[in-house]
Amino acid sequence: MLCWWDDLVFIYQKNPKGDGWSKINGYPDRTFKPEHPVTRAEFTVMLVGALQLENEYASLLFTDKEQIGEWAKKAVAQAVQTGIVGGYEDGRFRPHAYLTRTEMLERLNYL
Numbered sequence: 770m771l772c773w774w775d776d777l778v779f780i781y782q783k784n785p786k787g788d789g790w791s792k793i794n795g796y797p798d799r800t801f802k803p804e805h806p807v808t809r810a811e812f813t814v815m816l817v818g819a820l821q822l823e824n825e826y827a828s829l830l831f832t833d834k835e836q837i838g839e840w841a842k843k844a845v846a847q848a849v850q851t852g853i854v855g856g857y858e859d860g861r862f863r864p865h866a867y868l869t870r871t872e873m874l875e876r877l878n879y880l
Contacts, residue, residue: 810862
């Protein structure tokens, strides 16, 4: 079930907390931009939110960790800790790179 309210998207799903709803927020300017490509950082935040991960998280060791926005650091660290995401061979996470279909499938396969 997909519903649109005030530029927010709520995806109905069964989740561990039992409330059935996961919220995906839009951008700070209150837009959602459904036609805009999704970055690696954005998708990681959405996936961690959908999975409702609450694990402790370690420090980020990526060589480009300073490029990961404050809004995404916790989710990226949680996703790395649980093995959902990783970096590239060169040690970078590349948070602003657009997520490829292959990367998306790899992450969704985790579910």
